[in-house]
Amino acid sequence: MKVLVTGGSGYVGSALVPVLAARYPVVVYCNFAFGDSLPDLPSLTKIKGDIRDINIAHLEGVTHVIHLAGIVTDDLVDMNPLRSRQINIESMDRLCRLCAAAGVRRFLYASSSSIYGPTPDFEALETTTPNPITLYAEQKLEGEQVLKQYASQMETVVIRSATVCGPAPRMRLDTIVNIFSKQAWYDGVITVHGGQQWRSNIHIQDAVNCYRLLLEAPGGVINGQTFNIVTGSNQAIDIARMVATEAARSVGNVHIRVDHTKQDNRHYRLSDAKIRERFGWMPRYSIPDAIQANFRWFEDGGIYDPNDAIYYNTRRMEGYMKEP
Secondary structure, X not given: OOEEEEOOOOHHHHHHXXXXXXXXXXXXXXXXXXXXXXXXXXXXXXXXXXXXXXXXHHHOOOOEEEEOOOOOOHHHHHHOHHHHHHHHHHHXXXXXXXXXXXOOOEEEEEEEHHHHOOOOOOOEOOOOOOOOOOHHHHHXXXXXXXXXXXXXXXXXXXXXXXXXXXXXXXXXXXOHHHHHHHHHHHHOEEEEEOOOOEEEEEEHHHHHHHHHHHHHOOHHHHOOEEEEEOOEEEEHHHHHHHHHHHHHHHOOOOEEEEEOOOOOOOOOOEOOHHHHHHHOOOOOOOHHHXXXXXXXXXXXXXXXXXXXXXXXXXXXHHHHHHOO
């Protein structure tokens, strides 16, 4: 096995790539917009480039692809829908064509729980009819449809991930558990907008384990399949309370401030019944585990400036997305 990971220095990639590179030759193709947080390993090759420029030479010897690269967050996609489409849809179609031509055996696509749209009253299954309510979610769903066109030429797997949380070498502080963890640790106040919106989350180490599982699973079990991956679903106010509870053990009491002037109609609730039944998979980590891991990361100096744009996708990339 030789694995290509696009966007491999991003949040998930920075945790996933070292695990894979301990077992297989790995090629990371990435623009390194958030820096290079990957270790230098004999089995790891790093290529800096725009996903729109990847070519078949970058796929030499590659047997498996994990496609993480893309414009992520609703705000960034809305800033420049055309560029987002070039990167999220057109480049993926081109990459799939190249993979088919190069003889790649398996292609894993990082989709999103957001494709289901609001599901406040039930947990979405892989068979639930998608109802995306943001352009970002629409593009993620269209990416799935692109991949399906190549199902006869290589093994295809769609991963609909819950929001990832917990520390990684390329840390994000703009996902809900990480946002609240940052606010509790550095600010002493957690601000919740609305609070009744549902969010599904997955500990980053569980996400890494799922990617590895689906990378290595027999083709007859995963080919053409879609899998939700999630640790649990909670309302935003309850996530804030979890963070406050864990903070009381680490940094002292924090205040939860609920801002009712800002409402969020995005409700995401996922069921992971399929991956559990198919593989016996169970999450190893809880949301409180992720919160405590964040606090340890902060205490150990993993964050040098919690307000630096490097930790926030939208702030870091908005200049690029606003370019003509």
